[in-house]
Amino acid sequence: MTKTLLRGGIVLTMEPGRRALDPGSVLFDDERILAVGSVEEVDSLPASAGAETVDVTGRVVMPGLHNTHLHSGLLRGTAESMSLWDWLKYHVDPAHKAMTPEIARAASELAYTEGVLAGTVSVLDMWRFLEGSAEVAGELGIRATLAPYVADLEPYTFFESLDSNRRLLEFVADRKDPLVRAWVGVEHWLYSTDAGIRDAVELARSAGTGFHTHSSESIFEVQESLTRFGRRPIEQFYNWGILGENAVVAHCVWLDDREIELLAKTGTSVAHCPCSNMKLSSGAAPLQRLRSAGVTVGLGTDGEKENNNLDLVEEMKFASLLQKVTTLDPSAGDPWDILEMATIEGARALGLASESGSLEVGKQADVITVDLRALHTTPILHGNDFNAAAHVVFSSSGRDVDNVWVAGRRIVADRALLTADVSTVRQRAQDAAEELFARVRALRRSGEVPVLPSAPEG
Known part of the structure; x- marks a missing residue:
């Protein structure tokens, strides 16, 4: 069984009480979360031995x-x-x-x-x-x-x-x-x-x-x-x-x-x-x-x-x-x-709160990291000036997400999708869209659907 240790990030667990570990670590296996805590706490656990360690310094670690x-x-x-x-x-x-x-x-x-x-x-x-x-x-x-x-x-x-x-x-x-x-x-x-x-x-x-x-x-x-x-x-x-x-x-x-x-x-x-x-x-x-x-x-x-x-x-x-x-x-x-x-x-x-939505021991490992090491997320402040939660909401976008795990399986690594070829997905969508619009145009010409009022079709 593979174990993954996300070490040294800013962990937003999304448990009740709005717990943040700065810095913190999350340990999980091929399915479930094994530990969430400070870097020192998780490092000291026997379960951390042999885990694949991902240095997530400068990133928020949070539920997907x-x-x-x-x-x-x-x-x-x-x-x-x-x-x-x-x-x-x-x-x-x-x-x-x-x-x-x-x-x-x-x-x-x-x-x-x-x-x-x-x-x-x-x-x-x-x-x-x-x-x-x-x-x-x-x-x-x-x-x-x-x-x-x-x-x-x-x-x-x-x-x-x-x-x-x-x-x-x-x-x-x-x-x-x-x-x-x-x-x-x-x-x-x-x-x-x-x-x-x-x-x-x-x-x-x-x-x-x-x-x-x-x-x-x-x-x-x-x-x-x-x-x-x-x-x-x-x-x-x-x-x-x-x-x-x-x-x-x-x-x-x-x-x-x-x-x-x-x-x-x-x-x-x-x-x-x-x-x-x-x-x-x-x-x-x-x-x-x-x-x-x-x-x-x-x-x-x-x-x-x-x-x-x-x-x-x-x-x-x-x-x-x-x-x-x-x-x-x-x-x-x-x-x-x-x-x-x-x-x-x-x-x-969605009826999934017992399995997902927060970083808690026993839940499935639906985890993402959000990279805050960019100009638009600088400065990162700690302690009484903690601002990572605000950065995720107000400063970040999906382009800052660099890693994704679903039920312990890594789907995105360093912004690269691991389970499909993005260029192939895009081309299939492009081809499908062109076919769809051709089919809609045919329906407009036949009178089966309304003609666009701003662009009548012959």
Whole structure:
């Protein structure tokens, strides 16, 4: 059995109490963490004998990041400057109608590769043809929770169905990959019938899986829910039986106090996607109110098309700044709060907190190092002036992540991916994107999807 000793770094354990070891060391084997402590403490342990030692001086050692809301995709840089619903109508939905399993697989390969190189060890991916995504996650060695885009309301039935969701559950179970799981996913309540949503909830309950969907991303959704049901979306989710400890709801921007109370009471988690919410002009989620009420809130990038990168380290900075500017409270978005959302709270939202999200003896070794030896992370200060946590949130990006281990397996070493060839991943994604856009253009010419209002096609 191989043992690895990360020695001499600034260790942010993300345990309760916001423990930092400066300097400190982390020892783990091929799966689990064996010791966390000061350099001297860990050096003195018999278990450290014979370990492969990695000098991590000048780096933060911390838990890997959990992306609690991701859409794989290939639309980056093309779906710009539109409101949410026009953006869906003219870009996202046509791409899904043109999607093939091969294109979907290449998109997930690109997304997961980009994410892991930026410190993401776990994703909740809502996407299409997720059997290929399960294979990609297994090849890369990352954690993946896969929730299909299920929709049963015309004209959205080109998305996934409950039958395809059932097949995915069986496919993933048969693979027996301990790092890859399948959940039930509903694209959106506006894309679904009442019966379809209730059937999806029942499938998740009977299969013993989690449930993932979107809600309250725009004020339009709230107005539409009040018109249709006489209640706000999260209240309607409660009536449908969606809310619960196994549910993660993305966005939750437009909530009132009653909805926050329902989320807290039921143990429902929220995936906060600040970059997406800003880019689509959706608004700012009531992060402080949610966390104060006891709601578990994880961070998500959302998709590459509504964020333009999948850098969860960068997302932390935006999560903090968005709270500061919208609440006019400079104490909002405290760096440690944001770090919790990206690590232990994200793991808790995904039902993984017993195995991941903090550096504790017995947990699986999901560990990253963030290099602070750059101009933009200088000076590094210690003692009463300790600033490493602030550097990770406000000064760093995913490009500063230089090492990644998932369940004790080294995936990234000195910024190099060990489990796939990055140039091959990129070329496959490029080829898949060109095929996808050609297929969308053909659908526009045939009248099957809307023609872009700014660029009519002949």
